[in-house]
Amino acid sequence: MSKAVFDTRFFIEHYYAKDEATLQKTKETIRNTKQRYISTVVIHEVYQLTLQKEGRAKPPN
Numbered sequence: 001m002s003k004a005v006f007d008t009r010f011f012i013e014h015y016y017a018k019d020e021a022t023l024q025k026t027k028e029t030i031r032n033t034k035q036r037y038i039s040t041v042v043i044h045e046v047y048q049l050t051l052q053k054e055g056r057a058k059p060p061n
Contacts, residue, residue, distance in 0.1 A: 002032060002033050002034050003006070003033065003036075003037070004029070005037045006037070007042055008045040008049070010026065011042065014026040014027075031045060047061070
């Protein structure tokens with residue numbers, strides 16, 4: 001059984017990939033991993049980065 005802990009960089013690559021090959025690799029990783037873990041810190045960081053990209057949050061000081 002495969003396990004993985006996904007980090008902020010993985011999600012940024014997955015959601016904001018500019019090329020199809022990167023997106024396919026991240027999708028394949030998600031599909032092939034049976035137990036997936038994400039820390040609350042990663043959730044917070046992805047949330048903040050998404051708000052910044054949308055122009056709805058100030059960048060960190």
